[in-house]
Amino acid sequence: MEKAAIYIRVSTKKQADKYSPGEQKRILTEYATSRNWVIFDYYSDLGESGADSDREDLDRLLVDAEKKLFDKVLLFEQDRLSRLEQIDWAYLANSLARLNIKLITPTSEINLENEEDRFMADLFNLLANRELKKIKKRTSMGRKASNKVGTYFAPESPFGTSYDRDTNTWKVIPEESRIVRLMFDWYLGGTGFTTIGKRLKRLGYKTRKGCEFSGSVVYRIMSNTAHTGYYQQTVVGETCTHKINWADGHGPYVTQGEFEKMRNLAISRSVGQVEYFHDARYLLTGILSCGECHKKLRSGIKRYKAKDGEHVYLTYLHKPDTTCRVKHKVSVVDAKVMKGLLEMVGNADYIKKIMKDRRTPSVALPSINDFAEINSMREKLLNRKNKILDLFMDDDWTKEELLKKKKEIDNELQALSNREEEFNKQLMASEEKEVNIENLADSLVVIKNIGAGNLTIKEENSILREIISSVIISKDGSIDIDLKANGKKIFDPKYDAHHNNHDLRQ
Numbered sequence: 387m388e389k390a391a392i393y394i395r396v397s398t399k400k401q402a403d404k405y406s407p408g409e410q411k412r413i414l415t416e417y418a419t420s421r422n423w424v425i426f427d428y429y430s431d432l433g434e435s436g437a438d439s440d441r442e443d444l445d446r447l448l449v450d451a452e453k454k455l456f457d458k459v460l461l462f463e464q465d466r467l468s469r470l471e472q473i474d475w476a477y478l479a480n481s482l483a484r485l486n487i488k489l490i491t492p493t494s495e496i497n498l499e500n501e502e503d504r505f506m507a508d509l510f511n512l513l514a515n516r517e518l519k520k521i522k523k524r525t526s527m528g529r530k531a532s533n534k535v536g537t538y539f540a541p542e543s544p545f546g547t548s549y550d551r552d553t554n555t556w557k558v559i560p561e562e563s564r565i566v567r568l569m570f571d572w573y574l575g576g577t578g579f580t581t582i583g584k585r586l587k588r589l590g591y592k593t594r595k596g597c598e599f600s601g602s603v604v605y606r607i608m609s610n611t612a613h614t615g616y617y618q619q620t621v622v623g624e625t626c627t628h629k630i631n632w633a634d635g636h637g638p639y640v641t642q643g644e645f646e647k648m649r650n651l652a653i654s655r656s657v658g659q660v661e662y663f664h665d666a667r668y669l670l671t672g673i674l675s676c677g678e679c680h681k682k683l684r685s686g687i688k689r690y691k692a693k694d695g696e697h698v699y700l701t702y703l704h705k706p707d708t709t710c711r712v713k714h715k716v717s718v719v720d721a722k723v724m725k726g727l728l729e730m731v732g733n734a735d736y737i738k739k740i741m742k743d744r745r746t747p748s749v750a751l752p753s754i755n756d757f758a759e760i761n762s763m764r765e766k767l768l769n770r771k772n773k774i775l776d777l778f779m780d781d782d783w784t785k786e787e788l789l790k791k792k793k794e795i796d797n798e799l800q801a802l803s804n805r806e807e808e809f810n811k812q813l814m815a816s817e818e819k820e821v822n823i824e825n826l827a828d829s830l831v832v833i834k835n836i837g838a839g840n841l842t843i844k845e846e847n848s849i850l851r852e853i854i855s856s857v858i859i860s861k862d863g864s865i866d867i868d869l870k871a872n873g874k875k876i877f878d879p880k881y882d883a884h885h886n887n888h889d890l891r892q
Contacts, residue, residue, distance in 0.1 A: 389456040390423045390490070391447055394430040395466045407432060410462045417492050418460060426456040448478075451485050458488045464496070464507065465514040473771055473792060475511045479504065526621070533621045536628035540619070544612040545594060546639065555633040556612075563639045565591055569608050570644055573651070579604045608648060613640035624672075653687070669720050669836070669850055670857055674699055677860040679710045699859075712861050722865050723857060727833045752809035760806050764799065771795050
């Protein structure tokens with residue numbers, strides 16, 4: 387009797403409604419039984435993206451396929467198996483074709499050794515992968531729009547609350563809010579986060595997912611402003627704070643005073659650590675980037691013993707190997723930027739000189755031959771990428787050698803893309819701009835309002851962002867500023883130590 391493997395995949399909770407794992411299993415089992423096929427085993431990857439080639443049960447399926455334990459794979463639809471990049475799909479399809487394993491759905495049979503079937507399977511994977519990318523793009527755009535109007539879009543609401551998406555209202559979950567109240571009462575009474583976690587564990591309390599409380603989980607829960615009636619969302623680096631619309635009979639269960647007291651206590655107890663600010667508390671938060679690692683810099687306070695702390699711009703160190711550890715004093719950086727901007731106020735000659743300096747390239751600009759060379763190299767790399775599959779299929783290479791070579795080629799392709807992007811930037815910087823320099827110089831007079839004491843931090847931030855698109859700071863403290871003119875970036879002035887007798891690099 388013929389043996390079949392059944393493969394099931396869902397990537398999100400939303401997909402579970404349409405592609406329920408249990409329903410997939412039932413339909414495919416009945417289909418196999420009706421044809422008198424023996425089901426060798428069930429393989430399921432739950433919560434896995436179709437674009438990810440590294441899936442636990444898919445790998446297990448391929449291992450069993452190599453042992454020839456079955457001769458067909460049953461799927462609800464082909465995209466349950468893949469929405470892969472071209473080379474990953476080619477590797478998977480070639481492996482199954484070599485083992486003469488067919489793909490079966492309730493409506494079709496795909497023989498990967500057949501030229502017509504293989505073409506249709508390749509085309510289906512290509513379209514499915516393209517659709518996945520479009521979905522991700524639309525999701526990102528939708529989240530950004532939701533963020534601005536205050537629609538909550540996280541997978542689940544903060545601990546202690548529930549969110550009704552139909553009415554855009556919030557409710558308090560009594561059992562969870564009582565745990566949050568215990569946390570605040572104990573912490574404000576002198577108990578630390580770790581000890582609170584141990585107490586909750588002894589009392590048998592669990593998180594929403596059924597896990598035990600730890601010090602870090604307690605801190606993360608207590609740090610959420612939703613307990614006080616506000617919540618924050620961040621999309622593509624843009625953070626918005628919204629007031630919670632409580633349902634009748636519900637409301638904040640932690641006061642603003644208690645929250646601030648908890649926060650201040652946490653700061654005082656975190657000597658030697660960095661407290662990051664998630665709001666635009668300083669002038670350049672959100673528009674300041676590192677010139678070395680190109681990461682956005684956030685504001686924070688570095689705490690020391692016997693000191694109040696030093697206000698700095700720095701990066702999160704999620705990836706220490708690709709992120710700088712340099713910290714820049716807020717007062718020094720803000721002063722440099724303001725000094726450079728004030729120098730431009732009403733000084734059209736100064737701006738003209740800067741723009742002239744920027745338009746005179748220090749090196750030869752890239753030519754059409756440079757771009758042709760990049761395209762030629764990219765084509766050769768893509769050809770090499772396709773040929774390594776042939777070597778693998780001819781048993782000249784192992785799977786490990788294939789993946790290693792693929793990674794090397796991908797790195798070379800990325801380097802070419804980076805080089806092409808740099809060429810484009812050089813060309814853009816060299817272009818002449820139609821800008822009324824005199825009007826620009828006069829309009830910068832609004833800068834004088836910053837630091838005068840008659841505006842809030844938020845208002846000063848708004849003014850600065852109307853004038854500046856970005857600021858880049860190097861390790862040595864030198865500054866690059868991108869200005870806006872009628873909503874467009876017009877130049878990237880780099881200030882020399884000798885320019886107009888002003889030392890802005892000290």
